[in-house]
Amino acid sequence: MRNFRQPVMILVIVCIVLAIMSTFSTKTNGDETIQSVTEWNMAWIQKSELSGMTPSADLTWHSTTADRPLTELPSGAAGSWVHIVVPPTSPYHHPGLLITKLYGLDVTVFEDAEPIYRSSRGYDFERNIVLVPLTAKPTESNLYIRIESTERAGIGSPVRVGEFATLSTLNVRQMLPNVLLGAAIAFLGLIMLVSTGFFDGKLTKTANALGLFILSTGMLIVTNSSLPYHYYPDFGPILFFLFDTFILILGPALFYFIIRSFDEPYVWLTKAEKWLLGYYIPCFAVMVVYQTVGGSLYFYYKLFTFWIFAPLVMAQLLITIVLAVRNAYRRYGNSMLLSIGIIAFAISGIADMTILFVGHGMHEFILWKFGLVFLIACLVMNLNRIIAADYAKLLSYSQELALFNSQLEKTERMRILSEMAASIAHEIRNPLQVTRGFLQLLSSKAGEENRIQFGMAISELDRAAAIITDYLTFAKPEQEVMVSMDVKQQLDTIAMIIHPMVMLNGGVLHIDAPDNPLTIVGSPSKFKQALINMLKNSAESLQDNGKIEVKAYEENSTVFIRISDNGHGMDEEQLAKLGNPYFSTKTKGTGLGLMVTFRIIEVMKGTLEFRSEIGKGTEATIRFPCSNQG
Numbered sequence: 116m117r118n119f120r121q122p123v124m125i126l127v128i129v130c131i132v133l134a135i136m137s138t139f140s141t142k143t144n145g146d147e148t149i150q151s152v153t154e155w156n157m158a159w160i161q162k163s164e165l166s167g168m169t170p171s172a173d174l175t176w177h178s179t180t181a182d183r184p185l186t187e188l189p190s191g192a193a194g195s196w197v198h199i200v201v202p203p204t205s206p207y208h209h210p211g212l213l214i215t216k217l218y219g220l221d222v223t224v225f226e227d228a229e230p231i232y233r234s235s236r237g238y239d240f241e242r243n244i245v246l247v248p249l250t251a252k253p254t255e256s257n258l259y260i261r262i263e264s265t266e267r268a269g270i271g272s273p274v275r276v277g278e279f280a281t282l283s284t285l286n287v288r289q290m291l292p293n294v295l296l297g298a299a300i301a302f303l304g305l306i307m308l309v310s311t312g313f314f315d316g317k318l319t320k321t322a323n324a325l326g327l328f329i330l331s332t333g334m335l336i337v338t339n340s341s342l343p344y345h346y347y348p349d350f351g352p353i354l355f356f357l358f359d360t361f362i363l364i365l366g367p368a369l370f371y372f373i374i375r376s377f378d379e380p381y382v383w384l385t386k387a388e389k390w391l392l393g394y395y396i397p398c399f400a401v402m403v404v405y406q407t408v409g410g411s412l413y414f415y416y417k418l419f420t421f422w423i424f425a426p427l428v429m430a431q432l433l434i435t436i437v438l439a440v441r442n443a444y445r446r447y448g449n450s451m452l453l454s455i456g457i458i459a460f461a462i463s464g465i466a467d468m469t470i471l472f473v474g475h476g477m478h479e480f481i482l483w484k485f486g487l488v489f490l491i492a493c494l495v496m497n498l499n500r501i502i503a504a505d506y507a508k509l510l511s512y513s514q515e516l517a518l519f520n521s522q523l524e525k526t527e528r529m530r531i532l533s534e535m536a537a538s539i540a541h542e543i544r545n546p547l548q549v550t551r552g553f554l555q556l557l558s559s560k561a562g563e564e565n566r567i568q569f570g571m572a573i574s575e576l577d578r579a580a581a582i583i584t585d586y587l588t589f590a591k592p593e594q595e596v597m598v599s600m601d602v603k604q605q606l607d608t609i610a611m612i613i614h615p616m617v618m619l620n621g622g623v624l625h626i627d628a629p630d631n632p633l634t635i636v637g638s639p640s641k642f643k644q645a646l647i648n649m650l651k652n653s654a655e656s657l658q659d660n661g662k663i664e665v666k667a668y669e670e671n672s673t674v675f676i677r678i679s680d681n682g683h684g685m686d687e688e689q690l691a692k693l694g695n696p697y698f699s700t701k702t703k704g705t706g707l708g709l710m711v712t713f714r715i716i717e718v719m720k721g722t723l724e725f726r727s728e729i730g731k732g733t734e735a736t737i738r739f740p741c742s743n744q745g
């Protein structure tokens with residue numbers, strides 16, 4: 116258990132730390148050798164003017180700042196010019212310029228009317244990182260950037276000027292945590308998908324949905340980061356295709372998982388689910404067609420994958436919240452944890468989307484990453500609890516099985532013994548009776564000196580007969596008729612029989628039974644045999660100041676008979692062996708007494724339990740169903 120929990124928890128914590136780092140690292144810039152330019156001018160390029168490679172003289176320039184950048188294309192515009200005044204660069208060995216967020220599909224940077232950087236994308240990922248070397252100059256200089264795009268064209272972050280190598284490091288340092296976070300989450304999802312083979316049929320689908328959901332969120336984080344596009348421009352189209360694909364997998368996977376794991380009974384939900392899942396198929400088709408054909412289908416692409424898609428996702432998240440809240444309200448424990456995680460994720464997603472809509476597409480999705488990490492943490496904890504519970508169940512099952520096995524073994528042993536006992540005992544009893552009769556006859560005729568030997572022979576024969584009676588009782592305890600009997604009456608008779616033996620062992624016997632009748636059903640002679648066997652054992656165990664107490668009472672329709680002595684007692688091992696045939700610690704013991712007793716009580720539908728402590732004594736409790744009328 117521990118082995119599994121620790122690495123997963125560490126992974127989750129690392130993810131959280133990375134996520135926090137990636138959010139806040141953009142705001143810190145401790146390096147003084149880097150200068151930030153936060154103001155620049157920009158001008159829109161109309162569709163008709165696209166051909167020009169220098170800004171035409173009649174452009175209207177707008178002054179913008181990094182805090183309030185102008186990037187959203189007004190209608191009719193197809194791009195923009197950005198004019199940046201670069202501070203003196205001669206203090207640097209190899210000066211450079213870094214823009215971590217530049218929106219555009221076709222970007223050209225001009226220094227002294229010379230193009231020094233060009234990037235052209237055939238797919239719609241608009242965010243660029245621009246990192247270019249500059250020529251060292253002692254005075255301020257002008258830099259022009261020409262951008263073509265479909266939605267946004269402009270700069271959305273401060274422009275940094277400094278040593279090229281330092282800027283390059285800064286760029287990676289800022290962007291990498293985000294990519295790592297995404298990769299870690301995607302990896303987690305992948306592992307889940309691979310390991311769902313361990314689940315059984317019904318669970319597999321739900322677990323696969325969850326694995327897909329986690330994988331696609333991780334991949335979204337990776338493919339929505341500018342870093343891979345910057346360093347692997349050749350893979351750009353594939354990355355962007357993956358982004359679009361995983362966005363379409365994410366929604367259905369989450370919805371499928373939530374409906375399955377909350378066991379919702381509503382028909383409308385199942386219907387809604389079908390519609391929702393169905394919707395994603397044309398979405399995907401439009402996306403694939405647009406990505407291959409391009410250009411002219413842009414409107415449909417945007418319609419399907421944004422304008423219809425986004426509100427749909429919102430609706431889905433809202434339904435999710437409702438389901439999770441209801442679920443948390445109805446059940447506790449595991450599903451509570453799951454609900455909390457899902458609610459946090461859904462709320463963070465809705466918050467992100469709302470900001471996006473209100474802010475006219477200027478918002479970068481950040482909040483949902485926290486929601487996601489929280490959800491994964493909840494899922495992992497949930498999984499841990501399920502595994503722990505399963506493990507406990509497994510343990511109790513195996514204990515039960517071991518107990519059952521030993522009982523079965525005992526029953527089997529008893530069955531063989533009783534079969535043997537029945538066949539042998541009966542055959543031996545008759546010749547014994549005959550022999551005893553002849554011995555008695557001979558003894559009356561024998562001389563004084565031989566009479567003692569005859570007496571010994573007869574008493575040994577009686578002992579053998581008693582043993583055989585035990586065997587017979589064990590084999591066929593139900594032989595005799597069952598009648599209703601009063602416990603007090605029986606106990607009084609038993610006390611009379613056993614009293615001399617208790618006295619012989621230097622002890623006292625005390626019987627405590629109520630006068631109002633306690634009735635049980637069974638054979639009186641067998642019942643006496645059972646109790647005498649027990650009382651004999653108690654008497655034989657007695658030490659100094661021996662005391663045996665028999666107490667009978669009724670409680671909850673059960674008749675209790677408790678026999679306690681202050682004899683030498685037994686240890687755990689002996690207690691466990693009680694009732695086994697031939698278990699005896701006495702030199703002249705047979706180890707049959709308790710075996711027979713257990714059997715008699717069992718036939719009377721009662722139970723017998725022993726508790727004992729070495730040196731202190733033994734307490735036996737017999738329980739019988741009460742057959743009192745009224």
Ligand code: ADP
Nearest residue numbers: 652653656699700701704705706707708709733
């Ligand atoms: P036997 O009396 O012939 O030994 P039993 O089946 O009557 O056979 O008892 C089995 C063993 O259980 C005894 O040998 C004794 O060790 C132990 N035992 C039973 N009852 C008591 C008791 N009340 N106090 C101590 N030991 C007991």
Ligand code: MG
Nearest residue numbers: 648651652708
């Ligand atoms: Mg005995």
